[in-house]
Amino acid sequence: MPDANAEIYTADGKLQWAARFSPLHLVSVVTQTAASVGGAPYFGTWGSTTFVFSTSIARPLVAFRSASPIGFYLVSQSGGNWRYQVWTRSNATADVTAYIFSDDPPPAVSGGLEMFNTSGVRTFSLACRPARIVGRADSGAPFSGDSSRRYAVLKPSAYAQRVAIDQGGGNFTIQDRMGIATINDGAGSVTMGFAQYTNYSAPDPVDFRTETRGDLKALILDVTNY
Numbered sequence: 001m002p003d004a005n006a007e008i009y010t011a012d013g014k015l016q017w018a019a020r021f022s023p024l025h026l027v028s029v030v031t032q033t034a035a036s037v038g039g040a041p042y043f044g045t046w047g048s049t050t051f052v053f054s055t056s057i058a059r060p061l062v063a064f065r066s067a068s069p070i071g072f073y074l075v076s077q078s079g080g081n082w083r084y085q086v087w088t089r090s091n092a093t094a095d096v097t098a099y100i101f102s103d104d105p106p107p108a109v110s111g112g113l114e115m116f117n118t119s120g121v122r123t124f125s126l127a128c129r130p131a132r133i134v135g136r137a138d139s140g141a142p143f144s145g146d147s148s149r150r151y152a153v154l155k156p157s158a159y160a161q162r163v164a165i166d167q168g169g170g171n172f173t174i175q176d177r178m179g180i181a182t183i184n185d186g187a188g189s190v191t192m193g194f195a196q197y198t199n200y201s202a203p204d205p206v207d208f209r210t211e212t213r214g215d216l217k218a219l220i221l222d223v224t225n226y
Helices: none
Strands: 007-009 015-018 026-032 046-054 061-066 068-079 079-087 095-102 115-116 124-125 130-138 151-154 160-168 171-185 189-203 210-214 218-222
Touching: 007 095, 026 046, 046 095, 061 068, 061 079, 061 171, 079 095, 079 171, 130 189, 151 171, 189 218
Parallel strands: none
Antiparallel strands: 007 015, 026 095, 046 079, 061 095, 061 151, 068 079, 068 171, 115 124, 130 218, 151 218, 160 171, 160 210, 171 189
């Protein structure tokens, strides 16, 4: 049995990998092109694409990146079937890339380093491409990284806000706002904000108050060369 206590450290002495746990590693990269969904009631330029994938992965982690500001959320999950909706802002037909990570056992390698836990389950191999979580961003604190690197965004929840604006005479304008992540490769930064999504008129909404769902925050992953 290989040593189940094996560990790998960085040059500055930080624990990078340990045989006793199975870190997240990349298993798939999928790129799709959004299609325009312009016109009423959408406010401004928007595009959309749906990622649908089936997997035996028990706990997939999915991060997204695009040259366009993006908002996204998990639409549905049943067994191994997952469905994500991604919205692009400003560039309605932008490419969107999904990076799918897993903590399932990594693939075996022939003649290379591998690690196993005490149960004999493989937890590391040289075939692994780890999930490099390098920071976080929220509406008050953007992520600042390196312009030579490429970043993807994982949002723990969808963010949406609905606001009623009184137009007088019992008429209201309802504005839906979506949480948006903007990845700026030139600056090596990621900012979180919201963009007005739809705009439509409605009768007086009884007892309506501004409603907010989710948190406007995200984890940032380094996906350079992935």
